[in-house]
Amino acid sequence: xxxxxxxxxxxxxxxxxxxxxxxxxxxxxxxxxxxxxxxxxxxxxxxxxxxxxxxxxxxxxxxxxxxxxxxxxxxxxxxxxxxxxxxxxxxxxxxxxxxxxxxxxxxxxxxxxxxxxxxxxxxxxxxxxxxxxxxxxxxxxxxxxxxxxxxxxxxxxxxxxxxxxxxxxxxx
Numbered sequence: 656x657x658x659x660x661x662x663x664x665x666x667x668x669x670x671x672x673x674x675x676x677x678x679x680x681x682x683x684x685x686x687x688x689x690x691x692x693x694x695x696x697x698x699x700x701x702x703x704x705x706x707x708x709x710x711x712x713x714x715x716x717x718x719x720x721x722x723x724x725x726x727x728x729x730x731x732x733x734x735x736x737x738x739x740x741x742x743x744x745x746x747x748x749x750x751x752x753x754x755x756x757x758x759x760x761x762x763x764x765x766x767x768x769x770x771x772x773x774x775x776x777x778x779x780x781x782x783x784x785x786x787x788x789x790x791x792x793x794x795x796x797x798x799x800x801x802x803x804x805x806x807x808x809x810x811x812x813x814x815x816x817x818x819x820x821x822x823x824x825x826x827x
Contacts, residue, residue: 684807691790692706694784695709695784698777698780698781698784699777701780702773702776702777702780704773704777705740707730707732707736707740708740708743708744708749709777709781710729710730711726711730711740711741711744711750712749712766712770712773712774712777713774714726714729714730715750715764715765715766715770716766716771716774720753720763720765721763721764722761722762722763722764723737723738723741723762723764724737724761726741726764741764744770747769748767748769748770749766749767749769749770749773750764750765750766750767750770751764751765751767752764753765
């Protein structure tokens with residue numbers, strides 16, 4: 656007779672084995688991303704930056720002209736969230752708008768001297784964090800991993816799913 660007070664186990668068809676769980680690419684990617692993110696959050700915090708703010712500095716450091724909405728796409732945040740990021744970075748003197756702008760006219764952003772200085776100061780730490788050995792890889796595997804991750808970034812992966820917690824469905 657089953658013990659009504661004991662927690663019941665999920666039926667086997669609805670559970671993963673450890674091996675199956677280790678083969679879920681998306682779950683492995685999330686776990687790896689969280690480990691790397693913790694390291695980078697600490698690294699960026701030492702320079703009073705967030706990962707998104709670093710991304711803004713990095714993209715603008717290339718010399719390419721970015722509007723606020725283009726930067727949002729580049730660092731993978733919503734345009735509304737970029738409003739706050741740009742305001743904070745402008746208030747800190749790290750960014751400035753180029754040109755008059757105005758209704759319907761895009762206004763590119765650029766690094767100020769202070770923004771360039773912060774970026775140059777953090778660059779050695781970012782290079783250190785990206786050494787293949789630090790990630791548990793050799794140079795060949797690190798290059799392959801980067802190539803594979805760019806494939807994910809360039810895919811048509813949907814950003815939102817309808818989930819009824821029984822059967823995930825792709826959005827229509």
